[in-house]
Amino acid sequence: MALTPTSRLLRPAAGAPLQVLTWEGSDAELLELLHRQAPQAAAKLYDRFSRDVNRVVFHLTGPDSEHDDLVQDTFLRVFRNIGQVREASKLSSWVVSVAVNVVLSELKRRKLRRWLLAEKTKTDVTDDYGHDHEARQLLRSVFGVLDAMPANERTVFALRYLDERTMNDVAELTCVSLPTAKRSLAKAERRFEALGARICPGLIERFRAASPEAGR
Amino acid sequence: MSALERLSAEVRRAAPELSEAAQARQRARFVSATTRARSAGTAARWLAAALVVGLLIGGGFVGVRGWRTASTAAVEVPASSERWWSRVEQRTLERVSDRGELTLEPSSAAHLVHDGQRVDVVLERGEVASQVVPKRGTQWGVRAGAYLVQAVGTRFSVQYEPAQELLLVRVNEGSVQVSGGQLGVSSVRLQVGEALTVVGSRVSIERSAPSPGEPASANELAEQPRIEPDEPSPAPLGSDELSRPRGATVSPEANAPEPTWLELQASGEYARALEQAKRLGFEQLVGSLPCGELGELADAARLARDAVRAERALLQLRARCGASPSGLRAAFLLGRLSDEQSPGQAASWYEKYLAEAPGDRFTEQALGRLISAEQRAGHADRAKSAAVRYLHVYPSGGYAELARSLVQP
Numbered sequence: 001m002a003l004t005p006t007s008r009l010l011r012p013a014a015g016a017p018l019q020v021l022t023w024e025g026s027d028a029e030l031l032e033l034l035h036r037q038a039p040q041a042a043a044k045l046y047d048r049f050s051r052d053v054n055r056v057v058f059h060l061t062g063p064d065s066e067h068d069d070l071v072q073d074t075f076l077r078v079f080r081n082i083g084q085v086r087e088a089s090k091l092s093s094w095v096v097s098v099a100v101n102v103v104l105s106e107l108k109r110r111k112l113r114r115w116l117l118a119e120k121t122k123t124d125v126t127d128d129y130g131h132d133h134e135a136r137q138l139l140r141s142v143f144g145v146l147d148a149m150p151a152n153e154r155t156v157f158a159l160r161y162l163d164e165r166t167m168n169d170v171a172e173l174t175c176v177s178l179p180t181a182k183r184s185l186a187k188a189e190r191r192f193e194a195l196g197a198r199i200c201p202g203l204i205e206r207f208r209a210a211s212p213e214a215g216r
Numbered sequence: 217m218s219a220l221e222r223l224s225a226e227v228r229r230a231a232p233e234l235s236e237a238a239q240a241r242q243r244a245r246f247v248s249a250t251t252r253a254r255s256a257g258t259a260a261r262w263l264a265a266a267l268v269v270g271l272l273i274g275g276g277f278v279g280v281r282g283w284r285t286a287s288t289a290a291v292e293v294p295a296s297s298e299r300w301w302s303r304v305e306q307r308t309l310e311r312v313s314d315r316g317e318l319t320l321e322p323s324s325a326a327h328l329v330h331d332g333q334r335v336d337v338v339l340e341r342g343e344v345a346s347q348v349v350p351k352r353g354t355q356w357g358v359r360a361g362a363y364l365v366q367a368v369g370t371r372f373s374v375q376y377e378p379a380q381e382l383l384l385v386r387v388n389e390g391s392v393q394v395s396g397g398q399l400g401v402s403s404v405r406l407q408v409g410e411a412l413t414v415v416g417s418r419v420s421i422e423r424s425a426p427s428p429g430e431p432a433s434a435n436e437l438a439e440q441p442r443i444e445p446d447e448p449s450p451a452p453l454g455s456d457e458l459s460r461p462r463g464a465t466v467s468p469e470a471n472a473p474e475p476t477w478l479e480l481q482a483s484g485e486y487a488r489a490l491e492q493a494k495r496l497g498f499e500q501l502v503g504s505l506p507c508g509e510l511g512e513l514a515d516a517a518r519l520a521r522d523a524v525r526a527e528r529a530l531l532q533l534r535a536r537c538g539a540s541p542s543g544l545r546a547a548f549l550l551g552r553l554s555d556e557q558s559p560g561q562a563a564s565w566y567e568k569y570l571a572e573a574p575g576d577r578f579t580e581q582a583l584g585r586l587i588s589a590e591q592r593a594g595h596a597d598r599a600k601s602a603a604v605r606y607l608h609v610y611p612s613g614g615y616a617e618l619a620r621s622l623v624q625p
Contacts, residue, residue, distance in 0.1 A: 039379030042250040046243045075246045135230035161224035208219035
């Protein structure tokens with residue numbers, strides 16, 4: 001997620017935020033604007049879903065120098081393929097599924113590149129991610145472990161745990177059946193723990209110790 | 217809760233919020249990409265990009281050469297740019313500068329307006345890059361929708377896409393002052409390397425190369441509300457005796473006449489503008505300036521921290537131009553002036569403003585400040601009543617937290 005330290009939000013008066021005149025139209029109205037390519041449709045699309053898309057992209061990739069590119073790619077694909085969506089009630093989940101697909105393709109592409117070119121990916125945790133050393137260290141550790149996981153397992157794990165999706169959502173977003181999604185998650189959990197113990201010893205134990213389940 | 221759930225909760229807490237500026241950047245990029253996708257196509261765009269419709273003058277010979285179009289104008293001009301630079305407009309440009317370059321990007325549309333010695337490019341859509349050095353006593357800027365980008369001998373570019381509610385101002389040399397639109401009462405001075413982005417209701421400033429010891433930050437300046445003139449100044453700014461200090465020459469042959477207080481005000485030099493106005497006779501100006509300029513004078517005094525003169529100008533503004541937007545907003549600004557010292561008085565100004573200009577663009581601020589002012593004045597009941605009013609209209613506004621703390625036991 002690109003956070004520029006020099007970026008500042010401008011406020012017109014001390015303590016008073018800029019007056020936000022958000023568009024209050026429904027998803028059905030937005031879909032209608034998108035279908036007829038109304039001039040402001042793209043802006044409204046971004047305004048409606050930027051939070052969701054940014055959040056899911058961050059949870060799937062972590063601090064990543066290409067975060068903005070992935071968000072951009074997601075919105076462009078949504079914009080270009082909006083004709084596929086006929087029911088406004090499905091717009092929101094479809095946008096998130098596009099984001100998941102964009103990230104999944106990127107993760108697979110990186111995996112291949114890593115394998116072919118012996119390229120190393122690095123989790124990009126800079127000062128942009130806050131000055132809390134512990135928080136940065138945690139992000140680096142967790143996404144370092146996730147980087148070592150297969151793309152599909154990583155995605156299922158991130159959607160279930162980091163994005164707090166239900167298993168039904170996870171299955172739908174990754175286009176698999178519910179039992180398959182559950183099996184993938186179980187595999188992903190085992191792999192995360194194993195890789196965590198190897199790459200970042202003590203990471204999971206720290207939270208296990210704090211868990212009330214530990215004493216059972 | 218399992219260890220993995222605990223760990224995930226901690227990761228979510230550690231994850232940073234995406235800043236408004238970053239969102240504005242993403243939005244601008246996406247919207248811009250979709251706009252391009254709708255245009256004639258990539259190949260045509262690259263061909264068109266080769267076209268630079270501009271005005272060039274060899275510098276150094278004052279008033280001898282006229283503006284002319286750039287040599288690349290031989291390429292076919294896109295239909296959307298056909299309005300660019302008639303002979304009349306070229307002559308208009310000569311009023312403000314005898315050298316410089318003005319470039320309009322393909323698929324943009326703009327025209328020129330002039331009022332005395334002031335010339336503005338009215339950018340209807342697209343992007344214009346300006347490298348114009350204004351003559352002394354002239355003013356030069358770009359108007360984009362509700363925004364005015366005031367140049368002070370500078371190199372900058374303005375991109376404006378009304379359909380996408382997008383404004384981008386980048387400064388490469390000198391400085392500019394941006395006002396209007398989402399900036400509300402604020403005006404922002406941008407320095408070299410700074411870029412202002414307004415996308416919808418989001419406003420952000422980014423600095424590509426922050427330098428130590430630079431002048432007052434745009435944030436600080438932005439926190440100073442400012443009155444925009446209600447309409448263009450009826451009198452030519454450069455020749456207006458009221459804006460020219462005594463003893464300063466207005467002859468074009470004279471060497472570097474002193475800038476007028478209006479020019480100083482426009483360039484953000486409020487203290488100097490006020491000094492200049494005082495030399496001309498502050499009281500005389502207050503009594504004779506048209507409404508728009510009187511608002512500017514009040515701004516100069518307020519931003520130069522001269523509360524007495526600011527109050528004088530604002531009261532006069534209310535007396536003489538009470539029905540104009542400037543006159544109505546003067547009540548709000550009078551409230552701001554007395555907010556710290558006399559919250560009770562400020563509250564009554566805010567009430568006046570709310571009664572006289574309901575639905576004006578500072579209504580939320582006035583109502584929010586009213587809560588605070590009544591509270592500090594010791595009027596608990598009135599503060600609570602204002603808080604109820606505020607929450608009714610702005611349940612998630614900037615003062616909602618304060619209002620809730622008063623309404624909820």
